[in-house]
Amino acid sequence: MRDRLKPAGETRGTDVLQRMRADIISCALKPGAKLRFEGLREMYAVSFSTLREALSRLVAEGLVIAEDQRGFVVAPVSIDDLNDLTYVRVLVERECIALAIKHGNDDWEADIIGAFHRMDRLQSRLGSNYYLSAEWAKLHGDFHFSLVAACGSPNLLEIRQKLFERAHRYRRMSSQFRPQWRDKDVEHKMILDSVIARDAAKAQELIERHIRETTENVIKHAGHLFVAADEERHSRAAHVAAE
Amino acid sequence: MRDRLKPAGETRGTDVLQRMRADIISCALKPGAKLRFEGLREMYAVSFSTLREALSRLVAEGLVIAEDQRGFVVAPVSIDDLNDLTYVRVLVERECIALAIKHGNDDWEADIIGAFHRMDRLQSRLGSNYYLSAEWAKLHGDFHFSLVAACGSPNLLEIRQKLFERAHRYRRMSSQFRPQWRDKDVEHKMILDSVIARDAAKAQELIERHIRETTENVIKHAGHLFVAADEERHSRAAHVAAE
């Protein structure tokens, strides 16, 4: 089941990278955990070098931290990190969405509406626990990307994407400790409308609030985990693969 | 001469990464050039895996581009890329400097003045061709970093640093085709003064102009190289190590 067909021209290292990224975001690999090669080699069924390459790439994405001569560690989570991440995300997303509204054409609008629809439909189908679904998370990511896709700046979009994925790990962490998510779909619809109406200032305002409120919720519901995860790293950073 | 003493705890891969980054920025490895392993292995005297790791990390910095199953290529240069880079840099640097002015303390100010002094002195010593010196480039980078060092956002600083280095390659390219640099030291002094005076709006304005004017100069003096470099990639992307 793990050995699904490789998309044409995809390298094994790239495949491991993606699986590992997913595992870090889903916290199957816990924040702060030591990443020992022997364990990972079994877990992902690849060699040292391939593993090392994937790890190096994850370091660049900020999901893994490397210390020369003493291996790799899953990037720890902390309130400071989350706040900084939020700060930068607000800056970048505001810029992206303003640019997209300026440059976007009809196709761009159509893609947004389509992405929203897909996300909305799956949400209805899944019921109140939609936010635990990996598939919904994917569509949610697609929707947010569609909003800024027409931004026209490859560099800004790339930066945005990396930040989004790091934030995703925090959202994911909190979603497990939260009885009910707030009405995000209402917010999404409002953002959608403001974008289609080409009201840049309003879209910026809404997206900023969307990001900030999510962060507040994460801290409220999962903040207690952060310190624990960090302590774990210092005490017994052990057996990751087993869990 | 190449095998200088390794700083304690530094890994061979990290060492290669740094040498390669320097070579790409200095265009010893030309934009768009195919990076063949056999050649690089001789050039840097390391094994395939180590090389591969360094390359992967450079991909993350945007200095190298990887295509699965068909190797690595030095990131090409183009006017579009430079313009986009400039756009994002203006956004990021403006934010950084405003934050630094807000949060910086006396030590921060002292570091800036020190960094400017070092740069200024070397500049006088080197005379009119200062901008060709690698050492001056280093101090120039240090000065610009010192301006924003107190910004307080690790994420923003990291993004800034990567963008700065990519832009550095463009500056470097143009510097070889330019008879005389403009009076950057005057601009630097003005930025310095506005920062010490804690005039955020002015500092933002000056740094933006500094970046934009540099870009304009690069395009004017080196723009003709960009297309050529790109064509080269398509036609005969050959022997890099030899040159």
Place this chain on the structure above:
DNA sequence: TGGTTTGATTTTTTCGAAAATCAGCATAGT
């Protein structure tokens, strides 16, 4: 001629063994 297949060659990617380094523990010296 134009386009496709085949096979040899080059280049990239993967592998696991070997070397280097680190962390923990015991021993010796002050």
Place this chain on the structure above:
DNA sequence: ACTATGCTGATTTTCGAAAAAATCAAACCA
């Protein structure tokens, strides 16, 4: 008792050979 030193086992890092994939060119057919 306390720091320094040297061992031992665990872990990371490096290596180059072997496997996989792409490229190039000649041969082939329509």
